[in-house]
Amino acid sequence: MEQTTKASRWSRFWRPIDERLGLDALAYKVPEYGNTLAYTLGGITFVGFIILVLTGVALTQFYHPHPTEANASIRSIMEVVPFGAFLRGLHFWTAQAVMVSVVLHATRVFVTAAYKRPREFNWLVGVALLALTIAFYFTGTVLKWDQEAFEALEHNLEIAEILGIFGAFFSPSFAAGVPILTRLYSTHVSILPVLLALLLLAHVFYVRHFGVSPLPWKWKGRGAGEEGVFRPFSSHVKKIALYGSVLLALVTVLAILFPAPIGPEPIEGIEVTKPPWPFLWLYGIENAWGIQWLLPASVVPFALLTILPFVDRGDERDPRRRLFFVGAFLVAIAILLVLTVIALVTAPQAHVGG
């Protein structure tokens, strides 16, 4: 009786809102396995983006995007602004976490062949989101304007030069009088977020439209049962909120234990740093063959990811029966890992200018 009263009270409160906002469109059923950690990695990444937006908005209040002030303003955030070091630590560690969760989300999608018909386009949207996430990471690295940032930018300028007219945006002469740091800042806080929001909308729309991708062993009718159990979307949201809270707790601890690094203002004419970890594998290639290989090396993985759904077109989704693609994926991961480790253990080398 009491429950009925509660339900009717809730109903009286909710129905008028829902009638006007159409929120029941979200109340679709989610298969039970959709609430496992592997299937909520996309949602966890989304929570990460929310933390990044909130901490980023706070940081922009104190950041000065000019080469003469940028480094000092970050030091001021770390030393003067109340909770500034913690906020920056949260932003920094959440960025690392988002990079990790994006990679793991893509791995889960690959292993379960969720890029196959009819979800090819959503896979492409996901690849674009991966590229955007990397672009966020890169521009964010440059904004701190220390030696690592400066050398990263120098590499970017070299690549832009190789690209010619297509790299014009990254050329210092693109907007005379406006430092490229300032333009990268605007890219980081306006252009990329808008693109991210649009692509995320598309990504979520297609997940909603096609539903959560099937389990690989259920395909062709094998493995009975699991997809038959459905939960309301709210349970999915609760799971994401739960894992998101764990993520927040984790980055909070990391932010306290390991404050976000900041080096001295950049020194021109030297190359003494290595790139941040997501780009370390490229550093190995750069060490071996020179800076001109950075562009093709960066393009190849994205090209492979882009053509994947059009090459792996069979109905088979079970990773044990897709040996070639699974093997190729593992080899690719191994290559990236080996190149990363090589870059980690070798001494910094100079590539730019020369």
Next chain:
Amino acid sequence: MSRRARRDLLLCAVTVVLLLVLLSLPGAQGHGEELFEDAEVVFVPYDQNPSVTIDGPGTADEYGEGGRWVDEDSGVTGLFLHDDANLYAALRNPEPGWLALGYSSDLAAGMGFIVIGLLNNTFTAVERIVDDVEEIVFSEPPDGGAIVQSAVVQTDGQVNAELKLALKSSLWDMEPGMLVPTIVAFNKTALEMPMETAGSETHPLRSYVFREQDDSEEIRDLFEANISPVPGLVAVATIVAGVAAIFYGFIRRKG
């Protein structure tokens, strides 16, 4: 093994072989051919009000330990410091002879040198300039206004020279934050300077001229590439563990 599985295995093997070939290729040469490319970095710390007396010997009290350079083989030492307008250098050669200190803010335009010690039977400091730093040949003094003050003393068979040099002169134009190609040259045996050539020892170095805001420890960490690997290690380890868990989770399941 089915034909398809054999094909898949073969393709995996080819990929692995390609990877091994790729990794075994020799690394590209850096730009170490350049004289100063990998030269040792000497720090020139900033002191707004240095308490340096230009009298010959330089002491740790005057210069601190921040800008100390030692050539282990010869025992030649250098102490360096700068304020807003001048660079202070104290050089010591444990044997009699002369010392030379050269800087260049633009290698294409040559390198300015200060030669100090016993020159033509006179203890003095003179300005010289060279066009080609790889084969140092001092040309006639340009009177570039680089020497603000100098002192040299030779006692007990060792030479102590101290220089106060303008950061900006016609020999060079040093800005804080620059990494300036530097040469310390000395001749520890000859009591007279052969005017045509530099001494028997030349040391290419790079002087980092501190900016006012530079923190000594941070700059040292930077040049020693002493950057925390924690974020990278945490992230890479998480990815490796995560990928392994995902593969294990989906492959171990019975369909």
